[in-house]
Amino acid sequence: MKKLIAIAMLFAGSSTFGQGALGDIVGTVVDFKTQQTLYGVRVWVEEGDRKYADVTDPDGRFRISGVPAGRYMVSFISQGDTMMRAIEANIPMDGFANIGTVKFTTSIQVLDVVNISAKGDMKLVYGSLPIKELTSEEIAQSPSKFDAKGLVLSMSSEARMSEDGELMFRGARKGDMIFMLDGVKGTEMMNVPSCAIGRMMVYTGGIPAKYGDTLGGVVVMETKSYFDLYRAWEADQLRLGNQ
Numbered sequence: 256m257k258k259l260i261a262i263a264m265l266f267a268g269s270s271t272f273g274q275g276a277l278g279d280i281v282g283t284v285v286d287f288k289t290q291q292t293l294y295g296v297r298v299w300v301e302e303g304d305r306k307y308a309d310v311t312d313p314d315g316r317f318r319i320s321g322v323p324a325g326r327y328m329v330s331f332i333s334q335g336d337t338m339m340r341a342i343e344a345n346i347p348m349d350g351f352a353n354i355g356t357v358k359f360t361t362s363i364q365v366l367d368v369v370n371i372s373a374k375g376d377m378k379l380v381y382g383s384l385p386i387k388e389l390t391s392e393e394i395a396q397s398p399s400k401f402d403a404k405g406l407v408l409s410m411s412s413e414a415r416m417s418e419d420g421e422l423m424f425r426g427a428r429k430g431d432m433i434f435m436l437d438g439v440k441g442t443e444m445m446n447v448p449s450c451a452i453g454r455m456m457v458y459t460g461g462i463p464a465k466y467g468d469t470l471g472g473v474v475v476m477e478t479k480s481y482f483d484l485y486r487a488w489e490a491d492q493l494r495l496g497n498q
Contacts, residue, residue, distance in 0.1 A: 276348035276438070276454070276477050280319040280329060284311050287360035293333055296359065300327040300344070302482050324348040324454050324477055326486045333359060343490045347388055348456045348475055349463065387411050388456045391479065400449035407444070407474055413459040414472060424459050424472030431471035437478055440467065444474060453479040 284296045292315030299308035300322060309317045319329075328341035338359060344352040387410040389397070399405030404422055407414050413425045421429035422444060434441045458466070458473040466473045 276324045276435075276456070276475055277321050278324050278346035278348060279351040280317075280322060280327070280344050280346060280354065281351050282317060282329075282354040283315045283356045284317065284331065284333075284359050285315055285356060287358040290358075293359055296331055296333040298329060298331055300329055302327075318351075322346055325483050326490055328486065328489055329354060331357065331359060345390075348454050348477060387459075388454065391453050391483075394449050394452055394455065397449075403446045403449075403452075403476075404444055406449075406455060407457055410455075410457045411459050411472075414457065422472075422474075427469075427471035431469060433466055433469050433471075433473045435466065435473065435475045437476075447476060447478065451478050453477045453483050 280298075280300065282298075284293045284298070285291060286293055292311075292313070294311055294313050294315065296311040296315075296317070297308060298311065298317045298319060299306050300319060301307075302323065307319050307322045309319045311317045324346050327344050327346065329344050330341045331338045342354055342357060344354050346352045389406065389410060394400050394406065397406060397409060399409045404416060404420070407422060408416060411424075415423050417423055417429045419429075422432055423429045424432060430442065432442065432444075434444050436445060436447070454477045456475040458475070462469065462473050466475075
């Protein structure tokens with residue numbers, strides 16, 4: 256009986272803390288013809304039956320917070336008029352997706368061109384903090400995709416493996432790390448099949464307080480869900496002009 260209760264609590268905890276890596280979507284909405292900022296535009300994304308939304312402020316800015324990391328289609332409605340085509344946003348873990356200036360129209364939308372240059376595979380999270388992150392598309396192309404620890408080593412030069420196969424970060428003792436799988440914390444790295452990984456992030460410094468106290472590193476992994484696959488398909492259909 257005690258074993259059954261323990262198993263039930265484990266599953267309850269997994270469902271409660273699943274999709275623990277959240278992010279934001281930010282941007283500005285202006286009128287396509289007048290270029291004036293639009294106040295009161297409702298902006299939202301959907302995940303199944305759940306919606307995450309915000310309303311633009313007097314400067315036309317919006318921020319949709321607490322959205323599980325992944326690819327989404329952002330929709331807009333102003334005074335009962337909805338943009339015919341949504342805009343894709345790719346939300347990183349613990350970061351934000353900036354879709355820039357959206358020129359509101361009922362038939363087309365035009366986005367400003369943004370050029371970003373960087374060295375290596377480092378990505379900007381919180382606007383300035385360099386974090387190593389891999390998406391499912393990048394994992395599929397990695398030669399280390401069948402080895403989760405190998406993926407960590409390929410993402411950061413500050414991580415290495417001991418002789419007995421334990422990960423070590425920045426001179427910390429082996430095993431001194433935190434592994435987060437769908438929001439559930441552990442101290443041992445699990446070898447999750449690469450086809451099931453949606454996103455993967457490695458912290459080797461500047462570790463956020465929410466992950467706890469460690470002198471080593473943090474590996475955050477989010478598995479794919481049905482909604483991740485659906486949103487990826489929806490985005491592909493939009494790019495192909497099928498929607």
